[in-house]
Amino acid sequence: MSRKFTEIDEEFMCNNCGKHVPKLGYSCRNHCPYCLHSKHVDINPGDREEKCHGMLEPVGVEIDSKKGYVIIFKCKKCGKICRNKAAEDDNMDLIIKLSARH
DSSP states (O other): OOOSOOOOOOOEEOTTTOOEEOOOSSSOOOSOTTTOOEEOOOSSTTOOOOSOOOEEEEEEEEEETTTEEEEEEEETTTOOEEEEEOOTTSOHHHHHHHHTTO
């Protein structure tokens, strides 16, 4: 049986804005803190088993009483909707703009 969460905290270059994204340090980095985009690489968090590899575009924000801001992503390639908790260093101006879309 596969695990539902594999902890991988690694740096990467953002495929959307091109900026270097450092490790998060306290959990797993899932998306770019500058433009909030991600890449569709996981079926379960951290497993890197998704074959799509499309760009995950931030399309909205939810507020969870335990997790705080949760960014909603939509894959530009396959259309899958994903959610991920916002990180402490995420661009708060972009999160506020996303929350105003609803």
